[in-house]
Amino acid sequence: MSAFVRRYTDLPFLFDYLRTKELALLSPKTWDDKNDSFFVEQYAKAKGFQSTYALCLAEASETYHHWKVFTSGSSGVCIEFNKDALITHAMKIPGLRAETVTYSTIKSLRASKPNIDQLPFLKRSAFGDEAEFRLFVARHETFTTPLRFAVPANAVNRIVLSPWVPKSVSDQVKATIKEIAGCKTLKVFRSTLIENEGWKQLGEY
Secondary structure, three states: OOOEEEEEEEHHHHHHHHHHOEEEEEOHHHOOOHHHHHHHHHHHHHHOOOEEEEEEEEOOOOOHHHHHHHOOHHHEEEEEEEHHHHHHHHOOOOOOEEEEOEEEOHHHHHHOOOOHHHHHHEEEHHHHHHOEEEEEEEEOOOOOOOEEEEOOHHHEEEEEEOOOOOHHHHHHHHHHHHOOOOOOOOOEEEOOOOOOHHHHHOOOO
């Protein structure tokens, strides 16, 4: 099991987190995967909840898929959190669940129908490469704003900038991050996923 979880997002949300030292759990109604949000809705309906909130993270190491699907080109970032530290702070939210997502097939669910409590952490097997770890909480009250909770910068292992951001720009972004209060010692790197000198040297003849 990974010691870290990764939040793929974009620069505006990174700066929001670093300045407020807060993360936001959002409504699943905005998710692209309507199968996933439907299961959450069914869970809420069965339990009598009016509002649900979630924060989706990845336990898998960096992949091209994560950058392409969960970020917006050169403005993308990956915030790598110490998993135990993040869970410790998240669990201060009453009723929060922090669990690894299970991936299944239609055939498997037909053979063994999931119970209600499994639904917020169950996705189709086609999404398995995400290796998602999810923070989830439901409320009996109706809220329209995100549910925010405090996470200090020392819970961050490192910040990785998009592999598509030009190096000259990434240097300026790094400098800007380190100017934010409490962020001077953060490790900030530009991803070399799509162009790595060490990899290219292995192909030189």
